[in-house]
Amino acid sequence: MQQSLNLSWVESKKMWSIAGPAIITAVAQFSIAFVTTAYVGHIGEVELAAVSIVQAVIESFSFGIMLGMGSALETLCGQAVGAGQLNMLGIYMQRSWIITGVTALILTPIYVFTSPILKFIRQSKNISELAGKYGIWVLPQLYAYALNFPIQKFFQSQSKVWVMTVISVVVLVFHVLLNWIFLTKLGHGMFAAAIVGNISYWLINLAQMVYIISGYFPDAWTGFSTLAFKSLPAFVKLSLASAVMLCLELWYYTALILLVGVLKNPEIAVDAVSVGMNLQLWTLMIALGFNAAVSVRVSNELGAGQPKAAKFSVVVAISTSVLFGLIFTSAILGAKNHFPKVFTNKPLVISEASKLGYLLAATIFLNSIQPVLHGVAVGAGWQVQVAFINVACYYIFGLPIGGLLGYKFKLGVQGIWSGMLAGCLLQTVLLLIYVHRTNWGNEALQAEKRIRTWGGPSELPRTDDGSTQLSITNQQSSTQVGEEENKENGQEGDAEKGQLQA
Template identity: 45%
Template structure:
């Protein structure tokens, strides 16, 4: 950040020579440089979850042809949204300077942000198509395409960066190529006739009833953004602490471990979205409640398993990532908090998925705002800076926010009248329903 050069010296290569405080500054600078994509990606991810709600409920109700229309509507809404957010990338350099970044960091960040533009536009299609396919239980095709994307990304990155020596341009180019490969693979699968019931081709009906889709997409985006930005704010709070290089390194290791385990939780979140949406669309409230019990209990059992592992091997887990004894010892000191974060990962993603499947994103957005930003961040700031608990205090604040969110979502799920949610789903599907071409032809022939 601005003024960090006083704490340490650097060579032209950017390595540290003297004081370790410069490492902390670079850690934050590298994080802020990619901030535009960290801001925009959650917006698109959240807005795409509206596709999962609509397609999931339509699939359960047997309105298969409507799924393709909902998908196209989501493309339109997400494309316009990303285009509106383009100034975050185009004017990244002056934005970074406004935040106090050095000119060299600001220019580098602005240049990287331009590369992120073609990369982020793949989210408009890849995320919504993923929701579209998941809603009709076509998960394996997503898995195989993702594996193919990885298989392409690794050698292309090696070729561009090391063999052709294109550096940053090569890395970003490889990222764009592999990302759009996934999109084209999804296009081939959908347009090639492997979704005959749910994709009937492009239609002008996609431009009808856009406003209700916009409202649901915005509430979905706010819900997810409040959740993902919460972690980003806490990371930034940790990075601004003075003389906390070792603690920040340990914090990063713990967050990576937590993120790896969270991938399992995201699977349960997706499963909860699909199952609840399908059952509500089908009109079966009892099956929806049973699905919640099965998903939550299964997720908690897995969470308890990893919780026990973290408690048992917490004093050694740091050595998987570093040979620095101080960093490993600090990871050991944070392992108890890590263990409980992992345990909580088994609860709130499932409940968030239930909310998305039922179309209750706006309610969860309010819960996230109150629990994370009115409880978690203030508590973390007070414990970290005022009580001088440093990174540990910030993490305790994070856990406080997640605990209150989990308890609130548990209460809301328990008190929800699922028969009423079935009625709301039926009303939504009926309000937006359009006859398929087959139905129109059948009716005209019958007349």
């Protein structure tokens, strides 16, 4: 019992050393959009709806793709760190920049044609026209995502997250100040808010790049290299799988906004849902901290050939995130009549948003668990499997039920949200079963294979006898996996007990 408590305490400290600053970073960076919405919300109802629908539809669509394409780096960098192959990290990040940069070019027309796209999907004409203008103004943020997401994974895989935290918090304070000056004092409106957002996101990138090239990563960053253009097809394959997995998740909530947008009184309905979604996304940042932490811990341990340690990390992360989910759920239920006032001073919007309090609380609880399970998936490289689960739960089960309740049974916003919540619940249950039934020994072997496949032998440093370092790591990992399997079969020995204590 005492040994288990000690192991839990050690793992918790490792988890929090990553999750703590990752939570602050996620909250600070998300709060840039949060602050923008809050300031614009006090300009007018149509302006709030326009900015909200751009954030929920256009930016969320692009954000999901860009984050997903960058998340391949999370799997590869984390497992490379575990295997001791730090020299791969800079090459991986540059490959990811190439892929996310090309992806941003492909996505650019979506921002340019925001207005006709929204009209095509039957959104309000007034909202669509104003949103179309705003979408063009925030286009630079798309290219900021292309640079930022790979950098984040580069830092996180090496547990160097405090520098991102400091940069993000400083920029957030600067962002609040600029919004106050240009919107509140000078009254320049929502387009000034877009420009301020562009400046803030690019300041984050600039500061992070300066830190990288200043010599703080002597092993992982050795400058730009043509090796970044090698093995791109294999890298693109994993990037696409990651993008599909995350996009199916993020677009699910985009669909909520779209379905609500064709109800009666769309301005009020969209505003009410946007208030709840913004608050839900803010609390989601806490869970995303554990997402980053468990992804790093699982990928590091699998890359090092330590499947039992990877499994233990999953248990600690899920338990901790559930506790936070209960705390936030209780807070939302207690303040359901007051939290809408943060975003708007319109009585009708406040009333409609308050009615969604119970659904919002349930969503927040489930979203305290889901990101952790997704972090496990990214750390282990299960992006394809999770994508199939998302399709079944969200788009075959959840969305049809939401549409049926919202339109056929005339339950409106609450019916649409309830159906989508059912899909979210089913997905969480299936992922928990998937994680519980995982053979972690096999996952460690898959990590070895992945490092060899996506890294490429030309990038691996060689020892004095001419063998690659990865081959040595593979031998060690295979031995460790064999020891774990023997223990599971009841062959426990002193050596294995010593390994567990270590």
